[in-house]
Amino acid sequence: KQEVTQIPAALSVPEGENLVLNCSFTDSAIYNLQWFRQDPGKGLTSLLLIQSSQREQTSGRLNASLDKSSGRSTLYIAASQPGDSATYLCAVRRMEGAQKLVFGQGTRLTINP
């Protein structure tokens, strides 16, 4: 059974810092991995999708990397801003055609002005 873990559960940093959020999964045989952002009381916003054949994806100040063999993905946020404060979730799709995404519990990020 695939399990996804995100550590730490919460992170608080000063504005302007570069930071890394971690996601690990127990079964390395994944098809793709997706990072989401969730603001309080809101739905999920897709940030980046990495296919299993890719090593990383970039969008603006965000960079997500994937190391399938070690069962890890990281989300790097450059020059953090207070507006980046949210919960960040990662989710894996086990294989092509797998119906469900398996989510981690999320990392609650607070950027202090």
Next chain:
Amino acid sequence: GAGVSQTPSNKVTEKGKYVELRCDPISGHTALYWYRQSLGQGPEFLIYFQGTGAADDSGLPNDRFFAVRPEGSVSTLKIQRTERGDSAVYLCASSRDRDIPTGELFFGEGSRLTVL
């Protein structure tokens, strides 16, 4: 529509009542998913539709839960004889995937259900 739309945004009901939650996916998206998110947890899969049919309902917790998508667009999640443990945010997502689920999911803002 521009995004996935869910109604109601909030629903408070009493134990034992019946509730319906509605999802209107992004126009043209044939794949539709329901997830449930409890406080402090990641979303958990409930059911997946490809078109009008439920291709995978393995995540539905018990037979009190049922979902339909009669015309392949709007979906309704139905919960009978609600229990306090059903309290959660119910999230709907859609994807442009046709036959094989592979791609990016787009989520709505969720329906927060509170069972008193």
